[in-house]
Amino acid sequence: MPRRHLLVVSAVALALIGLAGCGEAxxxxxxxxxxxxxxxxxxxxISALPAQVSGQDSRAVLPSSAFTAAWGKDPITLACGVATPPALQPDSPLVTINGVDWFVEQGRVTTFTTVNRVANVQISVPTSYAPEASAVSELADEITAKIPSKD
Structure with missing residues (x-):
């Protein structure tokens, strides 16, 4: 293989490796x-959230937002100011974790959404972090301090 062709192939390979790493951004x-x-x-x-949740380091979110956060490679995510979940009804069962009431939707990811607060906070926890409520309990104090109840 000619030396020039080898250099071009090497440069393309390095560029592709660099792009593959961008997926972790x-x-x-x-x-x-x-x-x-x-x-x-x-x-x-968002400014008061911890650097770690369930032993997982915080990571960047896309798109960049003042209202979202994430931790871990199999990410635990938080979004503040979300709409009320369509499945939430007046008679829906709620779970109280560290003084915060949550509407819980279970699936591959368990989604917890606060109720009766000035803003709805939604935390999605993959089942790999079971029990999922542990991650939520780590964030309850910040939610209580920063998101007042409507009462």
Whole structure:
């Protein structure tokens, strides 16, 4: 193989390896757009979140947002200011974790959404972190401090 051709092939291979590493740049989390008191409360919450949840380091989110956060390679995600889940009904069962009431939807990922707060906070925890409520309990104090109840 001619030396020049070998250099071109090597350069292309290195570029592809570099692009493959870009997939680790962040976790996709749909970004809510709360405004008013909910937006202010959410900004306060995001700035107060811990660097680790369930032993997992925080990571970048895509798109970059003042209302989302993520931790771990199999990411635990948080979004503040989300809409009320369509499945939440007045008679839906709720779970209380560290003084915060949650509506829980189970699947491949367990999704916890706060109720009766100025802003809805949604935390999605993959089943690989079972019991999933442990990750949520680590964030309850920050939620209580930064997202006031509606009562």
């Amino acid at each position: 962040g976790t996709a989390v749909p970004a809510p757009t709360p405004s008013g008191p909910a937006g202010l409360a959410c900004r306060g919450l």
